[in-house]
Amino acid sequence: MPVPVGVIEQRDDGPLRRGPRAPAWRRGAAALCAGALPALAFPAPSWWWCAYVALVPWLLLAGSAPTRGRAALDGWLGGAGYMVAVHHWLFGSVHVFIVVLGGLLGLLWAPWGVLVRSLLGGADGPPGAGRSAAALAVVPSAWLLVEIVRSWQGLGGPWGVLGASQWQVVPALRLASVGGVWLVSLAVVAVNVAVALVIVSAASRLTATVxxxxxxxxxxxxxxxAPLPAESGAAPRIAVVQPGIVSRAPGSPQLRFARSEELTRQVADGRADxxxxxESSVTHSLATHPSLGRRLTALSRTLGADVLVNIDAPDTDARGRHGIFKRSTLVGPGGPTGVTYDKMRLVPLGEYVPARRLLGWVTSVGRAAGQDRVAGRRQVVMTVPRRDGGSLRVGPLICFESAFPDMSRNLANDGAQVLVVQSSTATFQDTWAPAQHASLGALRAAETGRPVVHATLTGVSAVFGPHGERVGRELPTARSASAVYEVPLAQGATLYDRFGDWAVxxxxxxxxxxxxxxxxRRTPGARGGLLRRPLSAPPVPPAHTVHGSPARPGR
Structure with a gap:
């Protein structure tokens, strides 16, 4: 039966009001833009404060969706916009494939959109106190589950986790010491939900304010x-060598090695430990190119300190596996010490191509890995001698691995006193990526109560103290330089060290x-159990004759 204009048509997923609507493409574009807004909270803009309201347009849009299907679409498109925005700097490497990846990862937010509609709008109208309280707990929790799923290494890892946008906010760093970056994400999303509830209706305003x-x-x-590790002991002196963009010519690795040697000699008077x-500061195996090992040994002897380099070259590991490894290698005054760490979590597309037989074509449209690297099997804590006769326990991470909270936590619990990240973002030199990557060191330091040294080939290099505070000045992408930092140590464990991902x-x-x-709460048997109340039966139209005239009794 046709529904007259202006009448509400009852559906199994809520009332659908007839009347003028904006074209679907406009709503879709609004969802994409709303999802992209939180990217402004991350470096380079670093508008950290906008993270607390950036989700509000997206929440209001999904909450006002006329159907569950439309809410799922709003969630999907918003998620795609978010993923593309926080990874937009990848466009130069994978080109249009970043849009495909954004669309696939955005699907994770489709159920979240439906959930937002059920709690902030939907069939029951504006939320009251009960639904508002539920929204404040459930919507942030559901967001966190999406972040956890997409943080799997094979899906790109935890880059752009919303809580990471608060890397320079001291109260947020304290929260990170209790529940990791995940607890910070929960808090940020909860504030957004509260703001949205204030806007949605007067009935939810009091609950949101409380x-x-x-x-x-x-x-x-x-x-x-919240307990914090207390600073203790004499601060070791750690030198960071950042050669910068030396040359893009075919022989640039040799030029970069020579520039790194020169910069290393410049810190000889810094009495570094x-x-x-x-990352990738050495491009040949020391076993096949012993001259490189001799040059590094001479440097170490001159400085009286070990040198931690990173080798990106074909080699063999302790298990006899042969391939290309990203390997942190410690070289001392007596030569390579034999203490190494092979990168465990490789960058999808950048260091290996998942299902290469199926997706190998991406190497022809971007700068994806031409040959897969081999992943390491275990984390390592290295012991480095200090000038004062003591020793320093160092936990190495390589590039992408600093995005994973569990890896830093494992090293801290294994006794690492300092976390050292060897990185290279040269491919993304003029994008937001270098600053975003360096900022992760503050989160890892706050979570574990261990200082983080973030050393890169081309910047941004930075050092963070055990509470996430910056130590000294960073080396920006425009610098080719070396610097010595006095790195404060701390003893004890944070709550995140002890209890891990309890917030998840x-x-x-x-x-x-x-x-x-x-x-x-669903009523069994009512249209698949999705209705909470049955609809009244529609009126029965009068019978008609074949000529269209009302039938008369008795005829």
Whole structure:
């Protein structure tokens, strides 16, 4: 039966109001733009404050969706916009494939869009106090589950995790010491939900305001009682060598090695305990090119300190596997010490191509890896001698691995006193990537209570203290330089060191409990169990004759 204009047509997924609507493409474009907004909170813009309201347009859009299908589409498009925006600097390497990746990863937010609609709008109208309270707990938890799933290394890893945008906000770093970057993400999304609830209706305004006040009190409590490792012992002196863009000619690796040698000699008077070179700073195996080993040994002897280099070359590991390894190698005054670490988590497309037989074509449209690197099997803590007669326990990470909170936590729990990240973002030199990558060191330091030294070939190189604070001046991408940093040490463990990803488990429990509760509320047998109340039967039209005239009784 046709529905007259202006009448509400009851559907199984809520009321659908007839009337003028914006074209679907405009709503889709709005979802893409709304999803991209949070990228402004990350470096290079670093508008950290906008993270607390950047999700509000996306929340309001999904919450006002007329159907569940439209809410899922708003979630998908918003997620795609977010992924493309925080990874836009990859366009020069993988070209249009970044749009494909963004679209695939964006699908993870489709259920989140449906969830937002059910709690902020949907069939029940504006949320009251109960639904508002549920939204404040469930929507951030569901967001965190999306972040966890997409943080799997094979899907690109935890780059652009929303909580990482708060790397220079001291209260957020304190939260990270309690529950990692995941707890910071939960807090940031919860503030966005509260702001959206204030806008949605007067009924939810009080609940949202109370939630904001309680959140502020909880943050203050964390500040007061959360244990932090106390600084202790004499600060080791660690030198960072950043050769910069020396040349793009075919012989540039040799020129870069020579420039690194020169910069290393310049810190001879700095009395460094350790010198750190960036990722891929050596492009030949020391076994096949012993002259390189001799040059590094001479440097170490001149400085009286070990040199930690990173070798990107074909070699063989302790298990007899042959291939190209990204290998952190410690060289001392007596030569290579034999202490090495092979990169475990490789960058999809950049260092290997997943399912190369199927996706190998991407190497023809971008700068994807022509040959797969071989992944290491275990993390390593290196012991480095100090000038004062003591020793320093160093936990190496290579490039992409600094994005993974669990790897830093494992090293801290294994006894590392300093986390050292060897990186290279030369391919993305003039993009947001170098600053974004360096900022991750602040989060890892705050989470573990261990200082982080982030050394790169071309910048940004930076050092962060055990509470996430910056130490000294960074070396920007325009510099070819070396610098010596006094790195403060700390002893003790953070709550994140002790309890790990507990915030993730809480989020899983919250979402699971909500889904179970919603399932119990459904009425069995009513259109697949999706309706909470039956619809009244439509009026029966009068009978008609074949000529269209009303039938008369008795005829």
């Amino acid at each position: 939630a904001l006040v309680l959140g502020a009190v909880a943050t203050g409590s964390v500040w007061a009682w 350790l010198v750190v070179w960036g 488990y809480v989020a899983v429990a919250v979402v699971a409990a909500f889904c179970a509760w919603r399932g119990l």
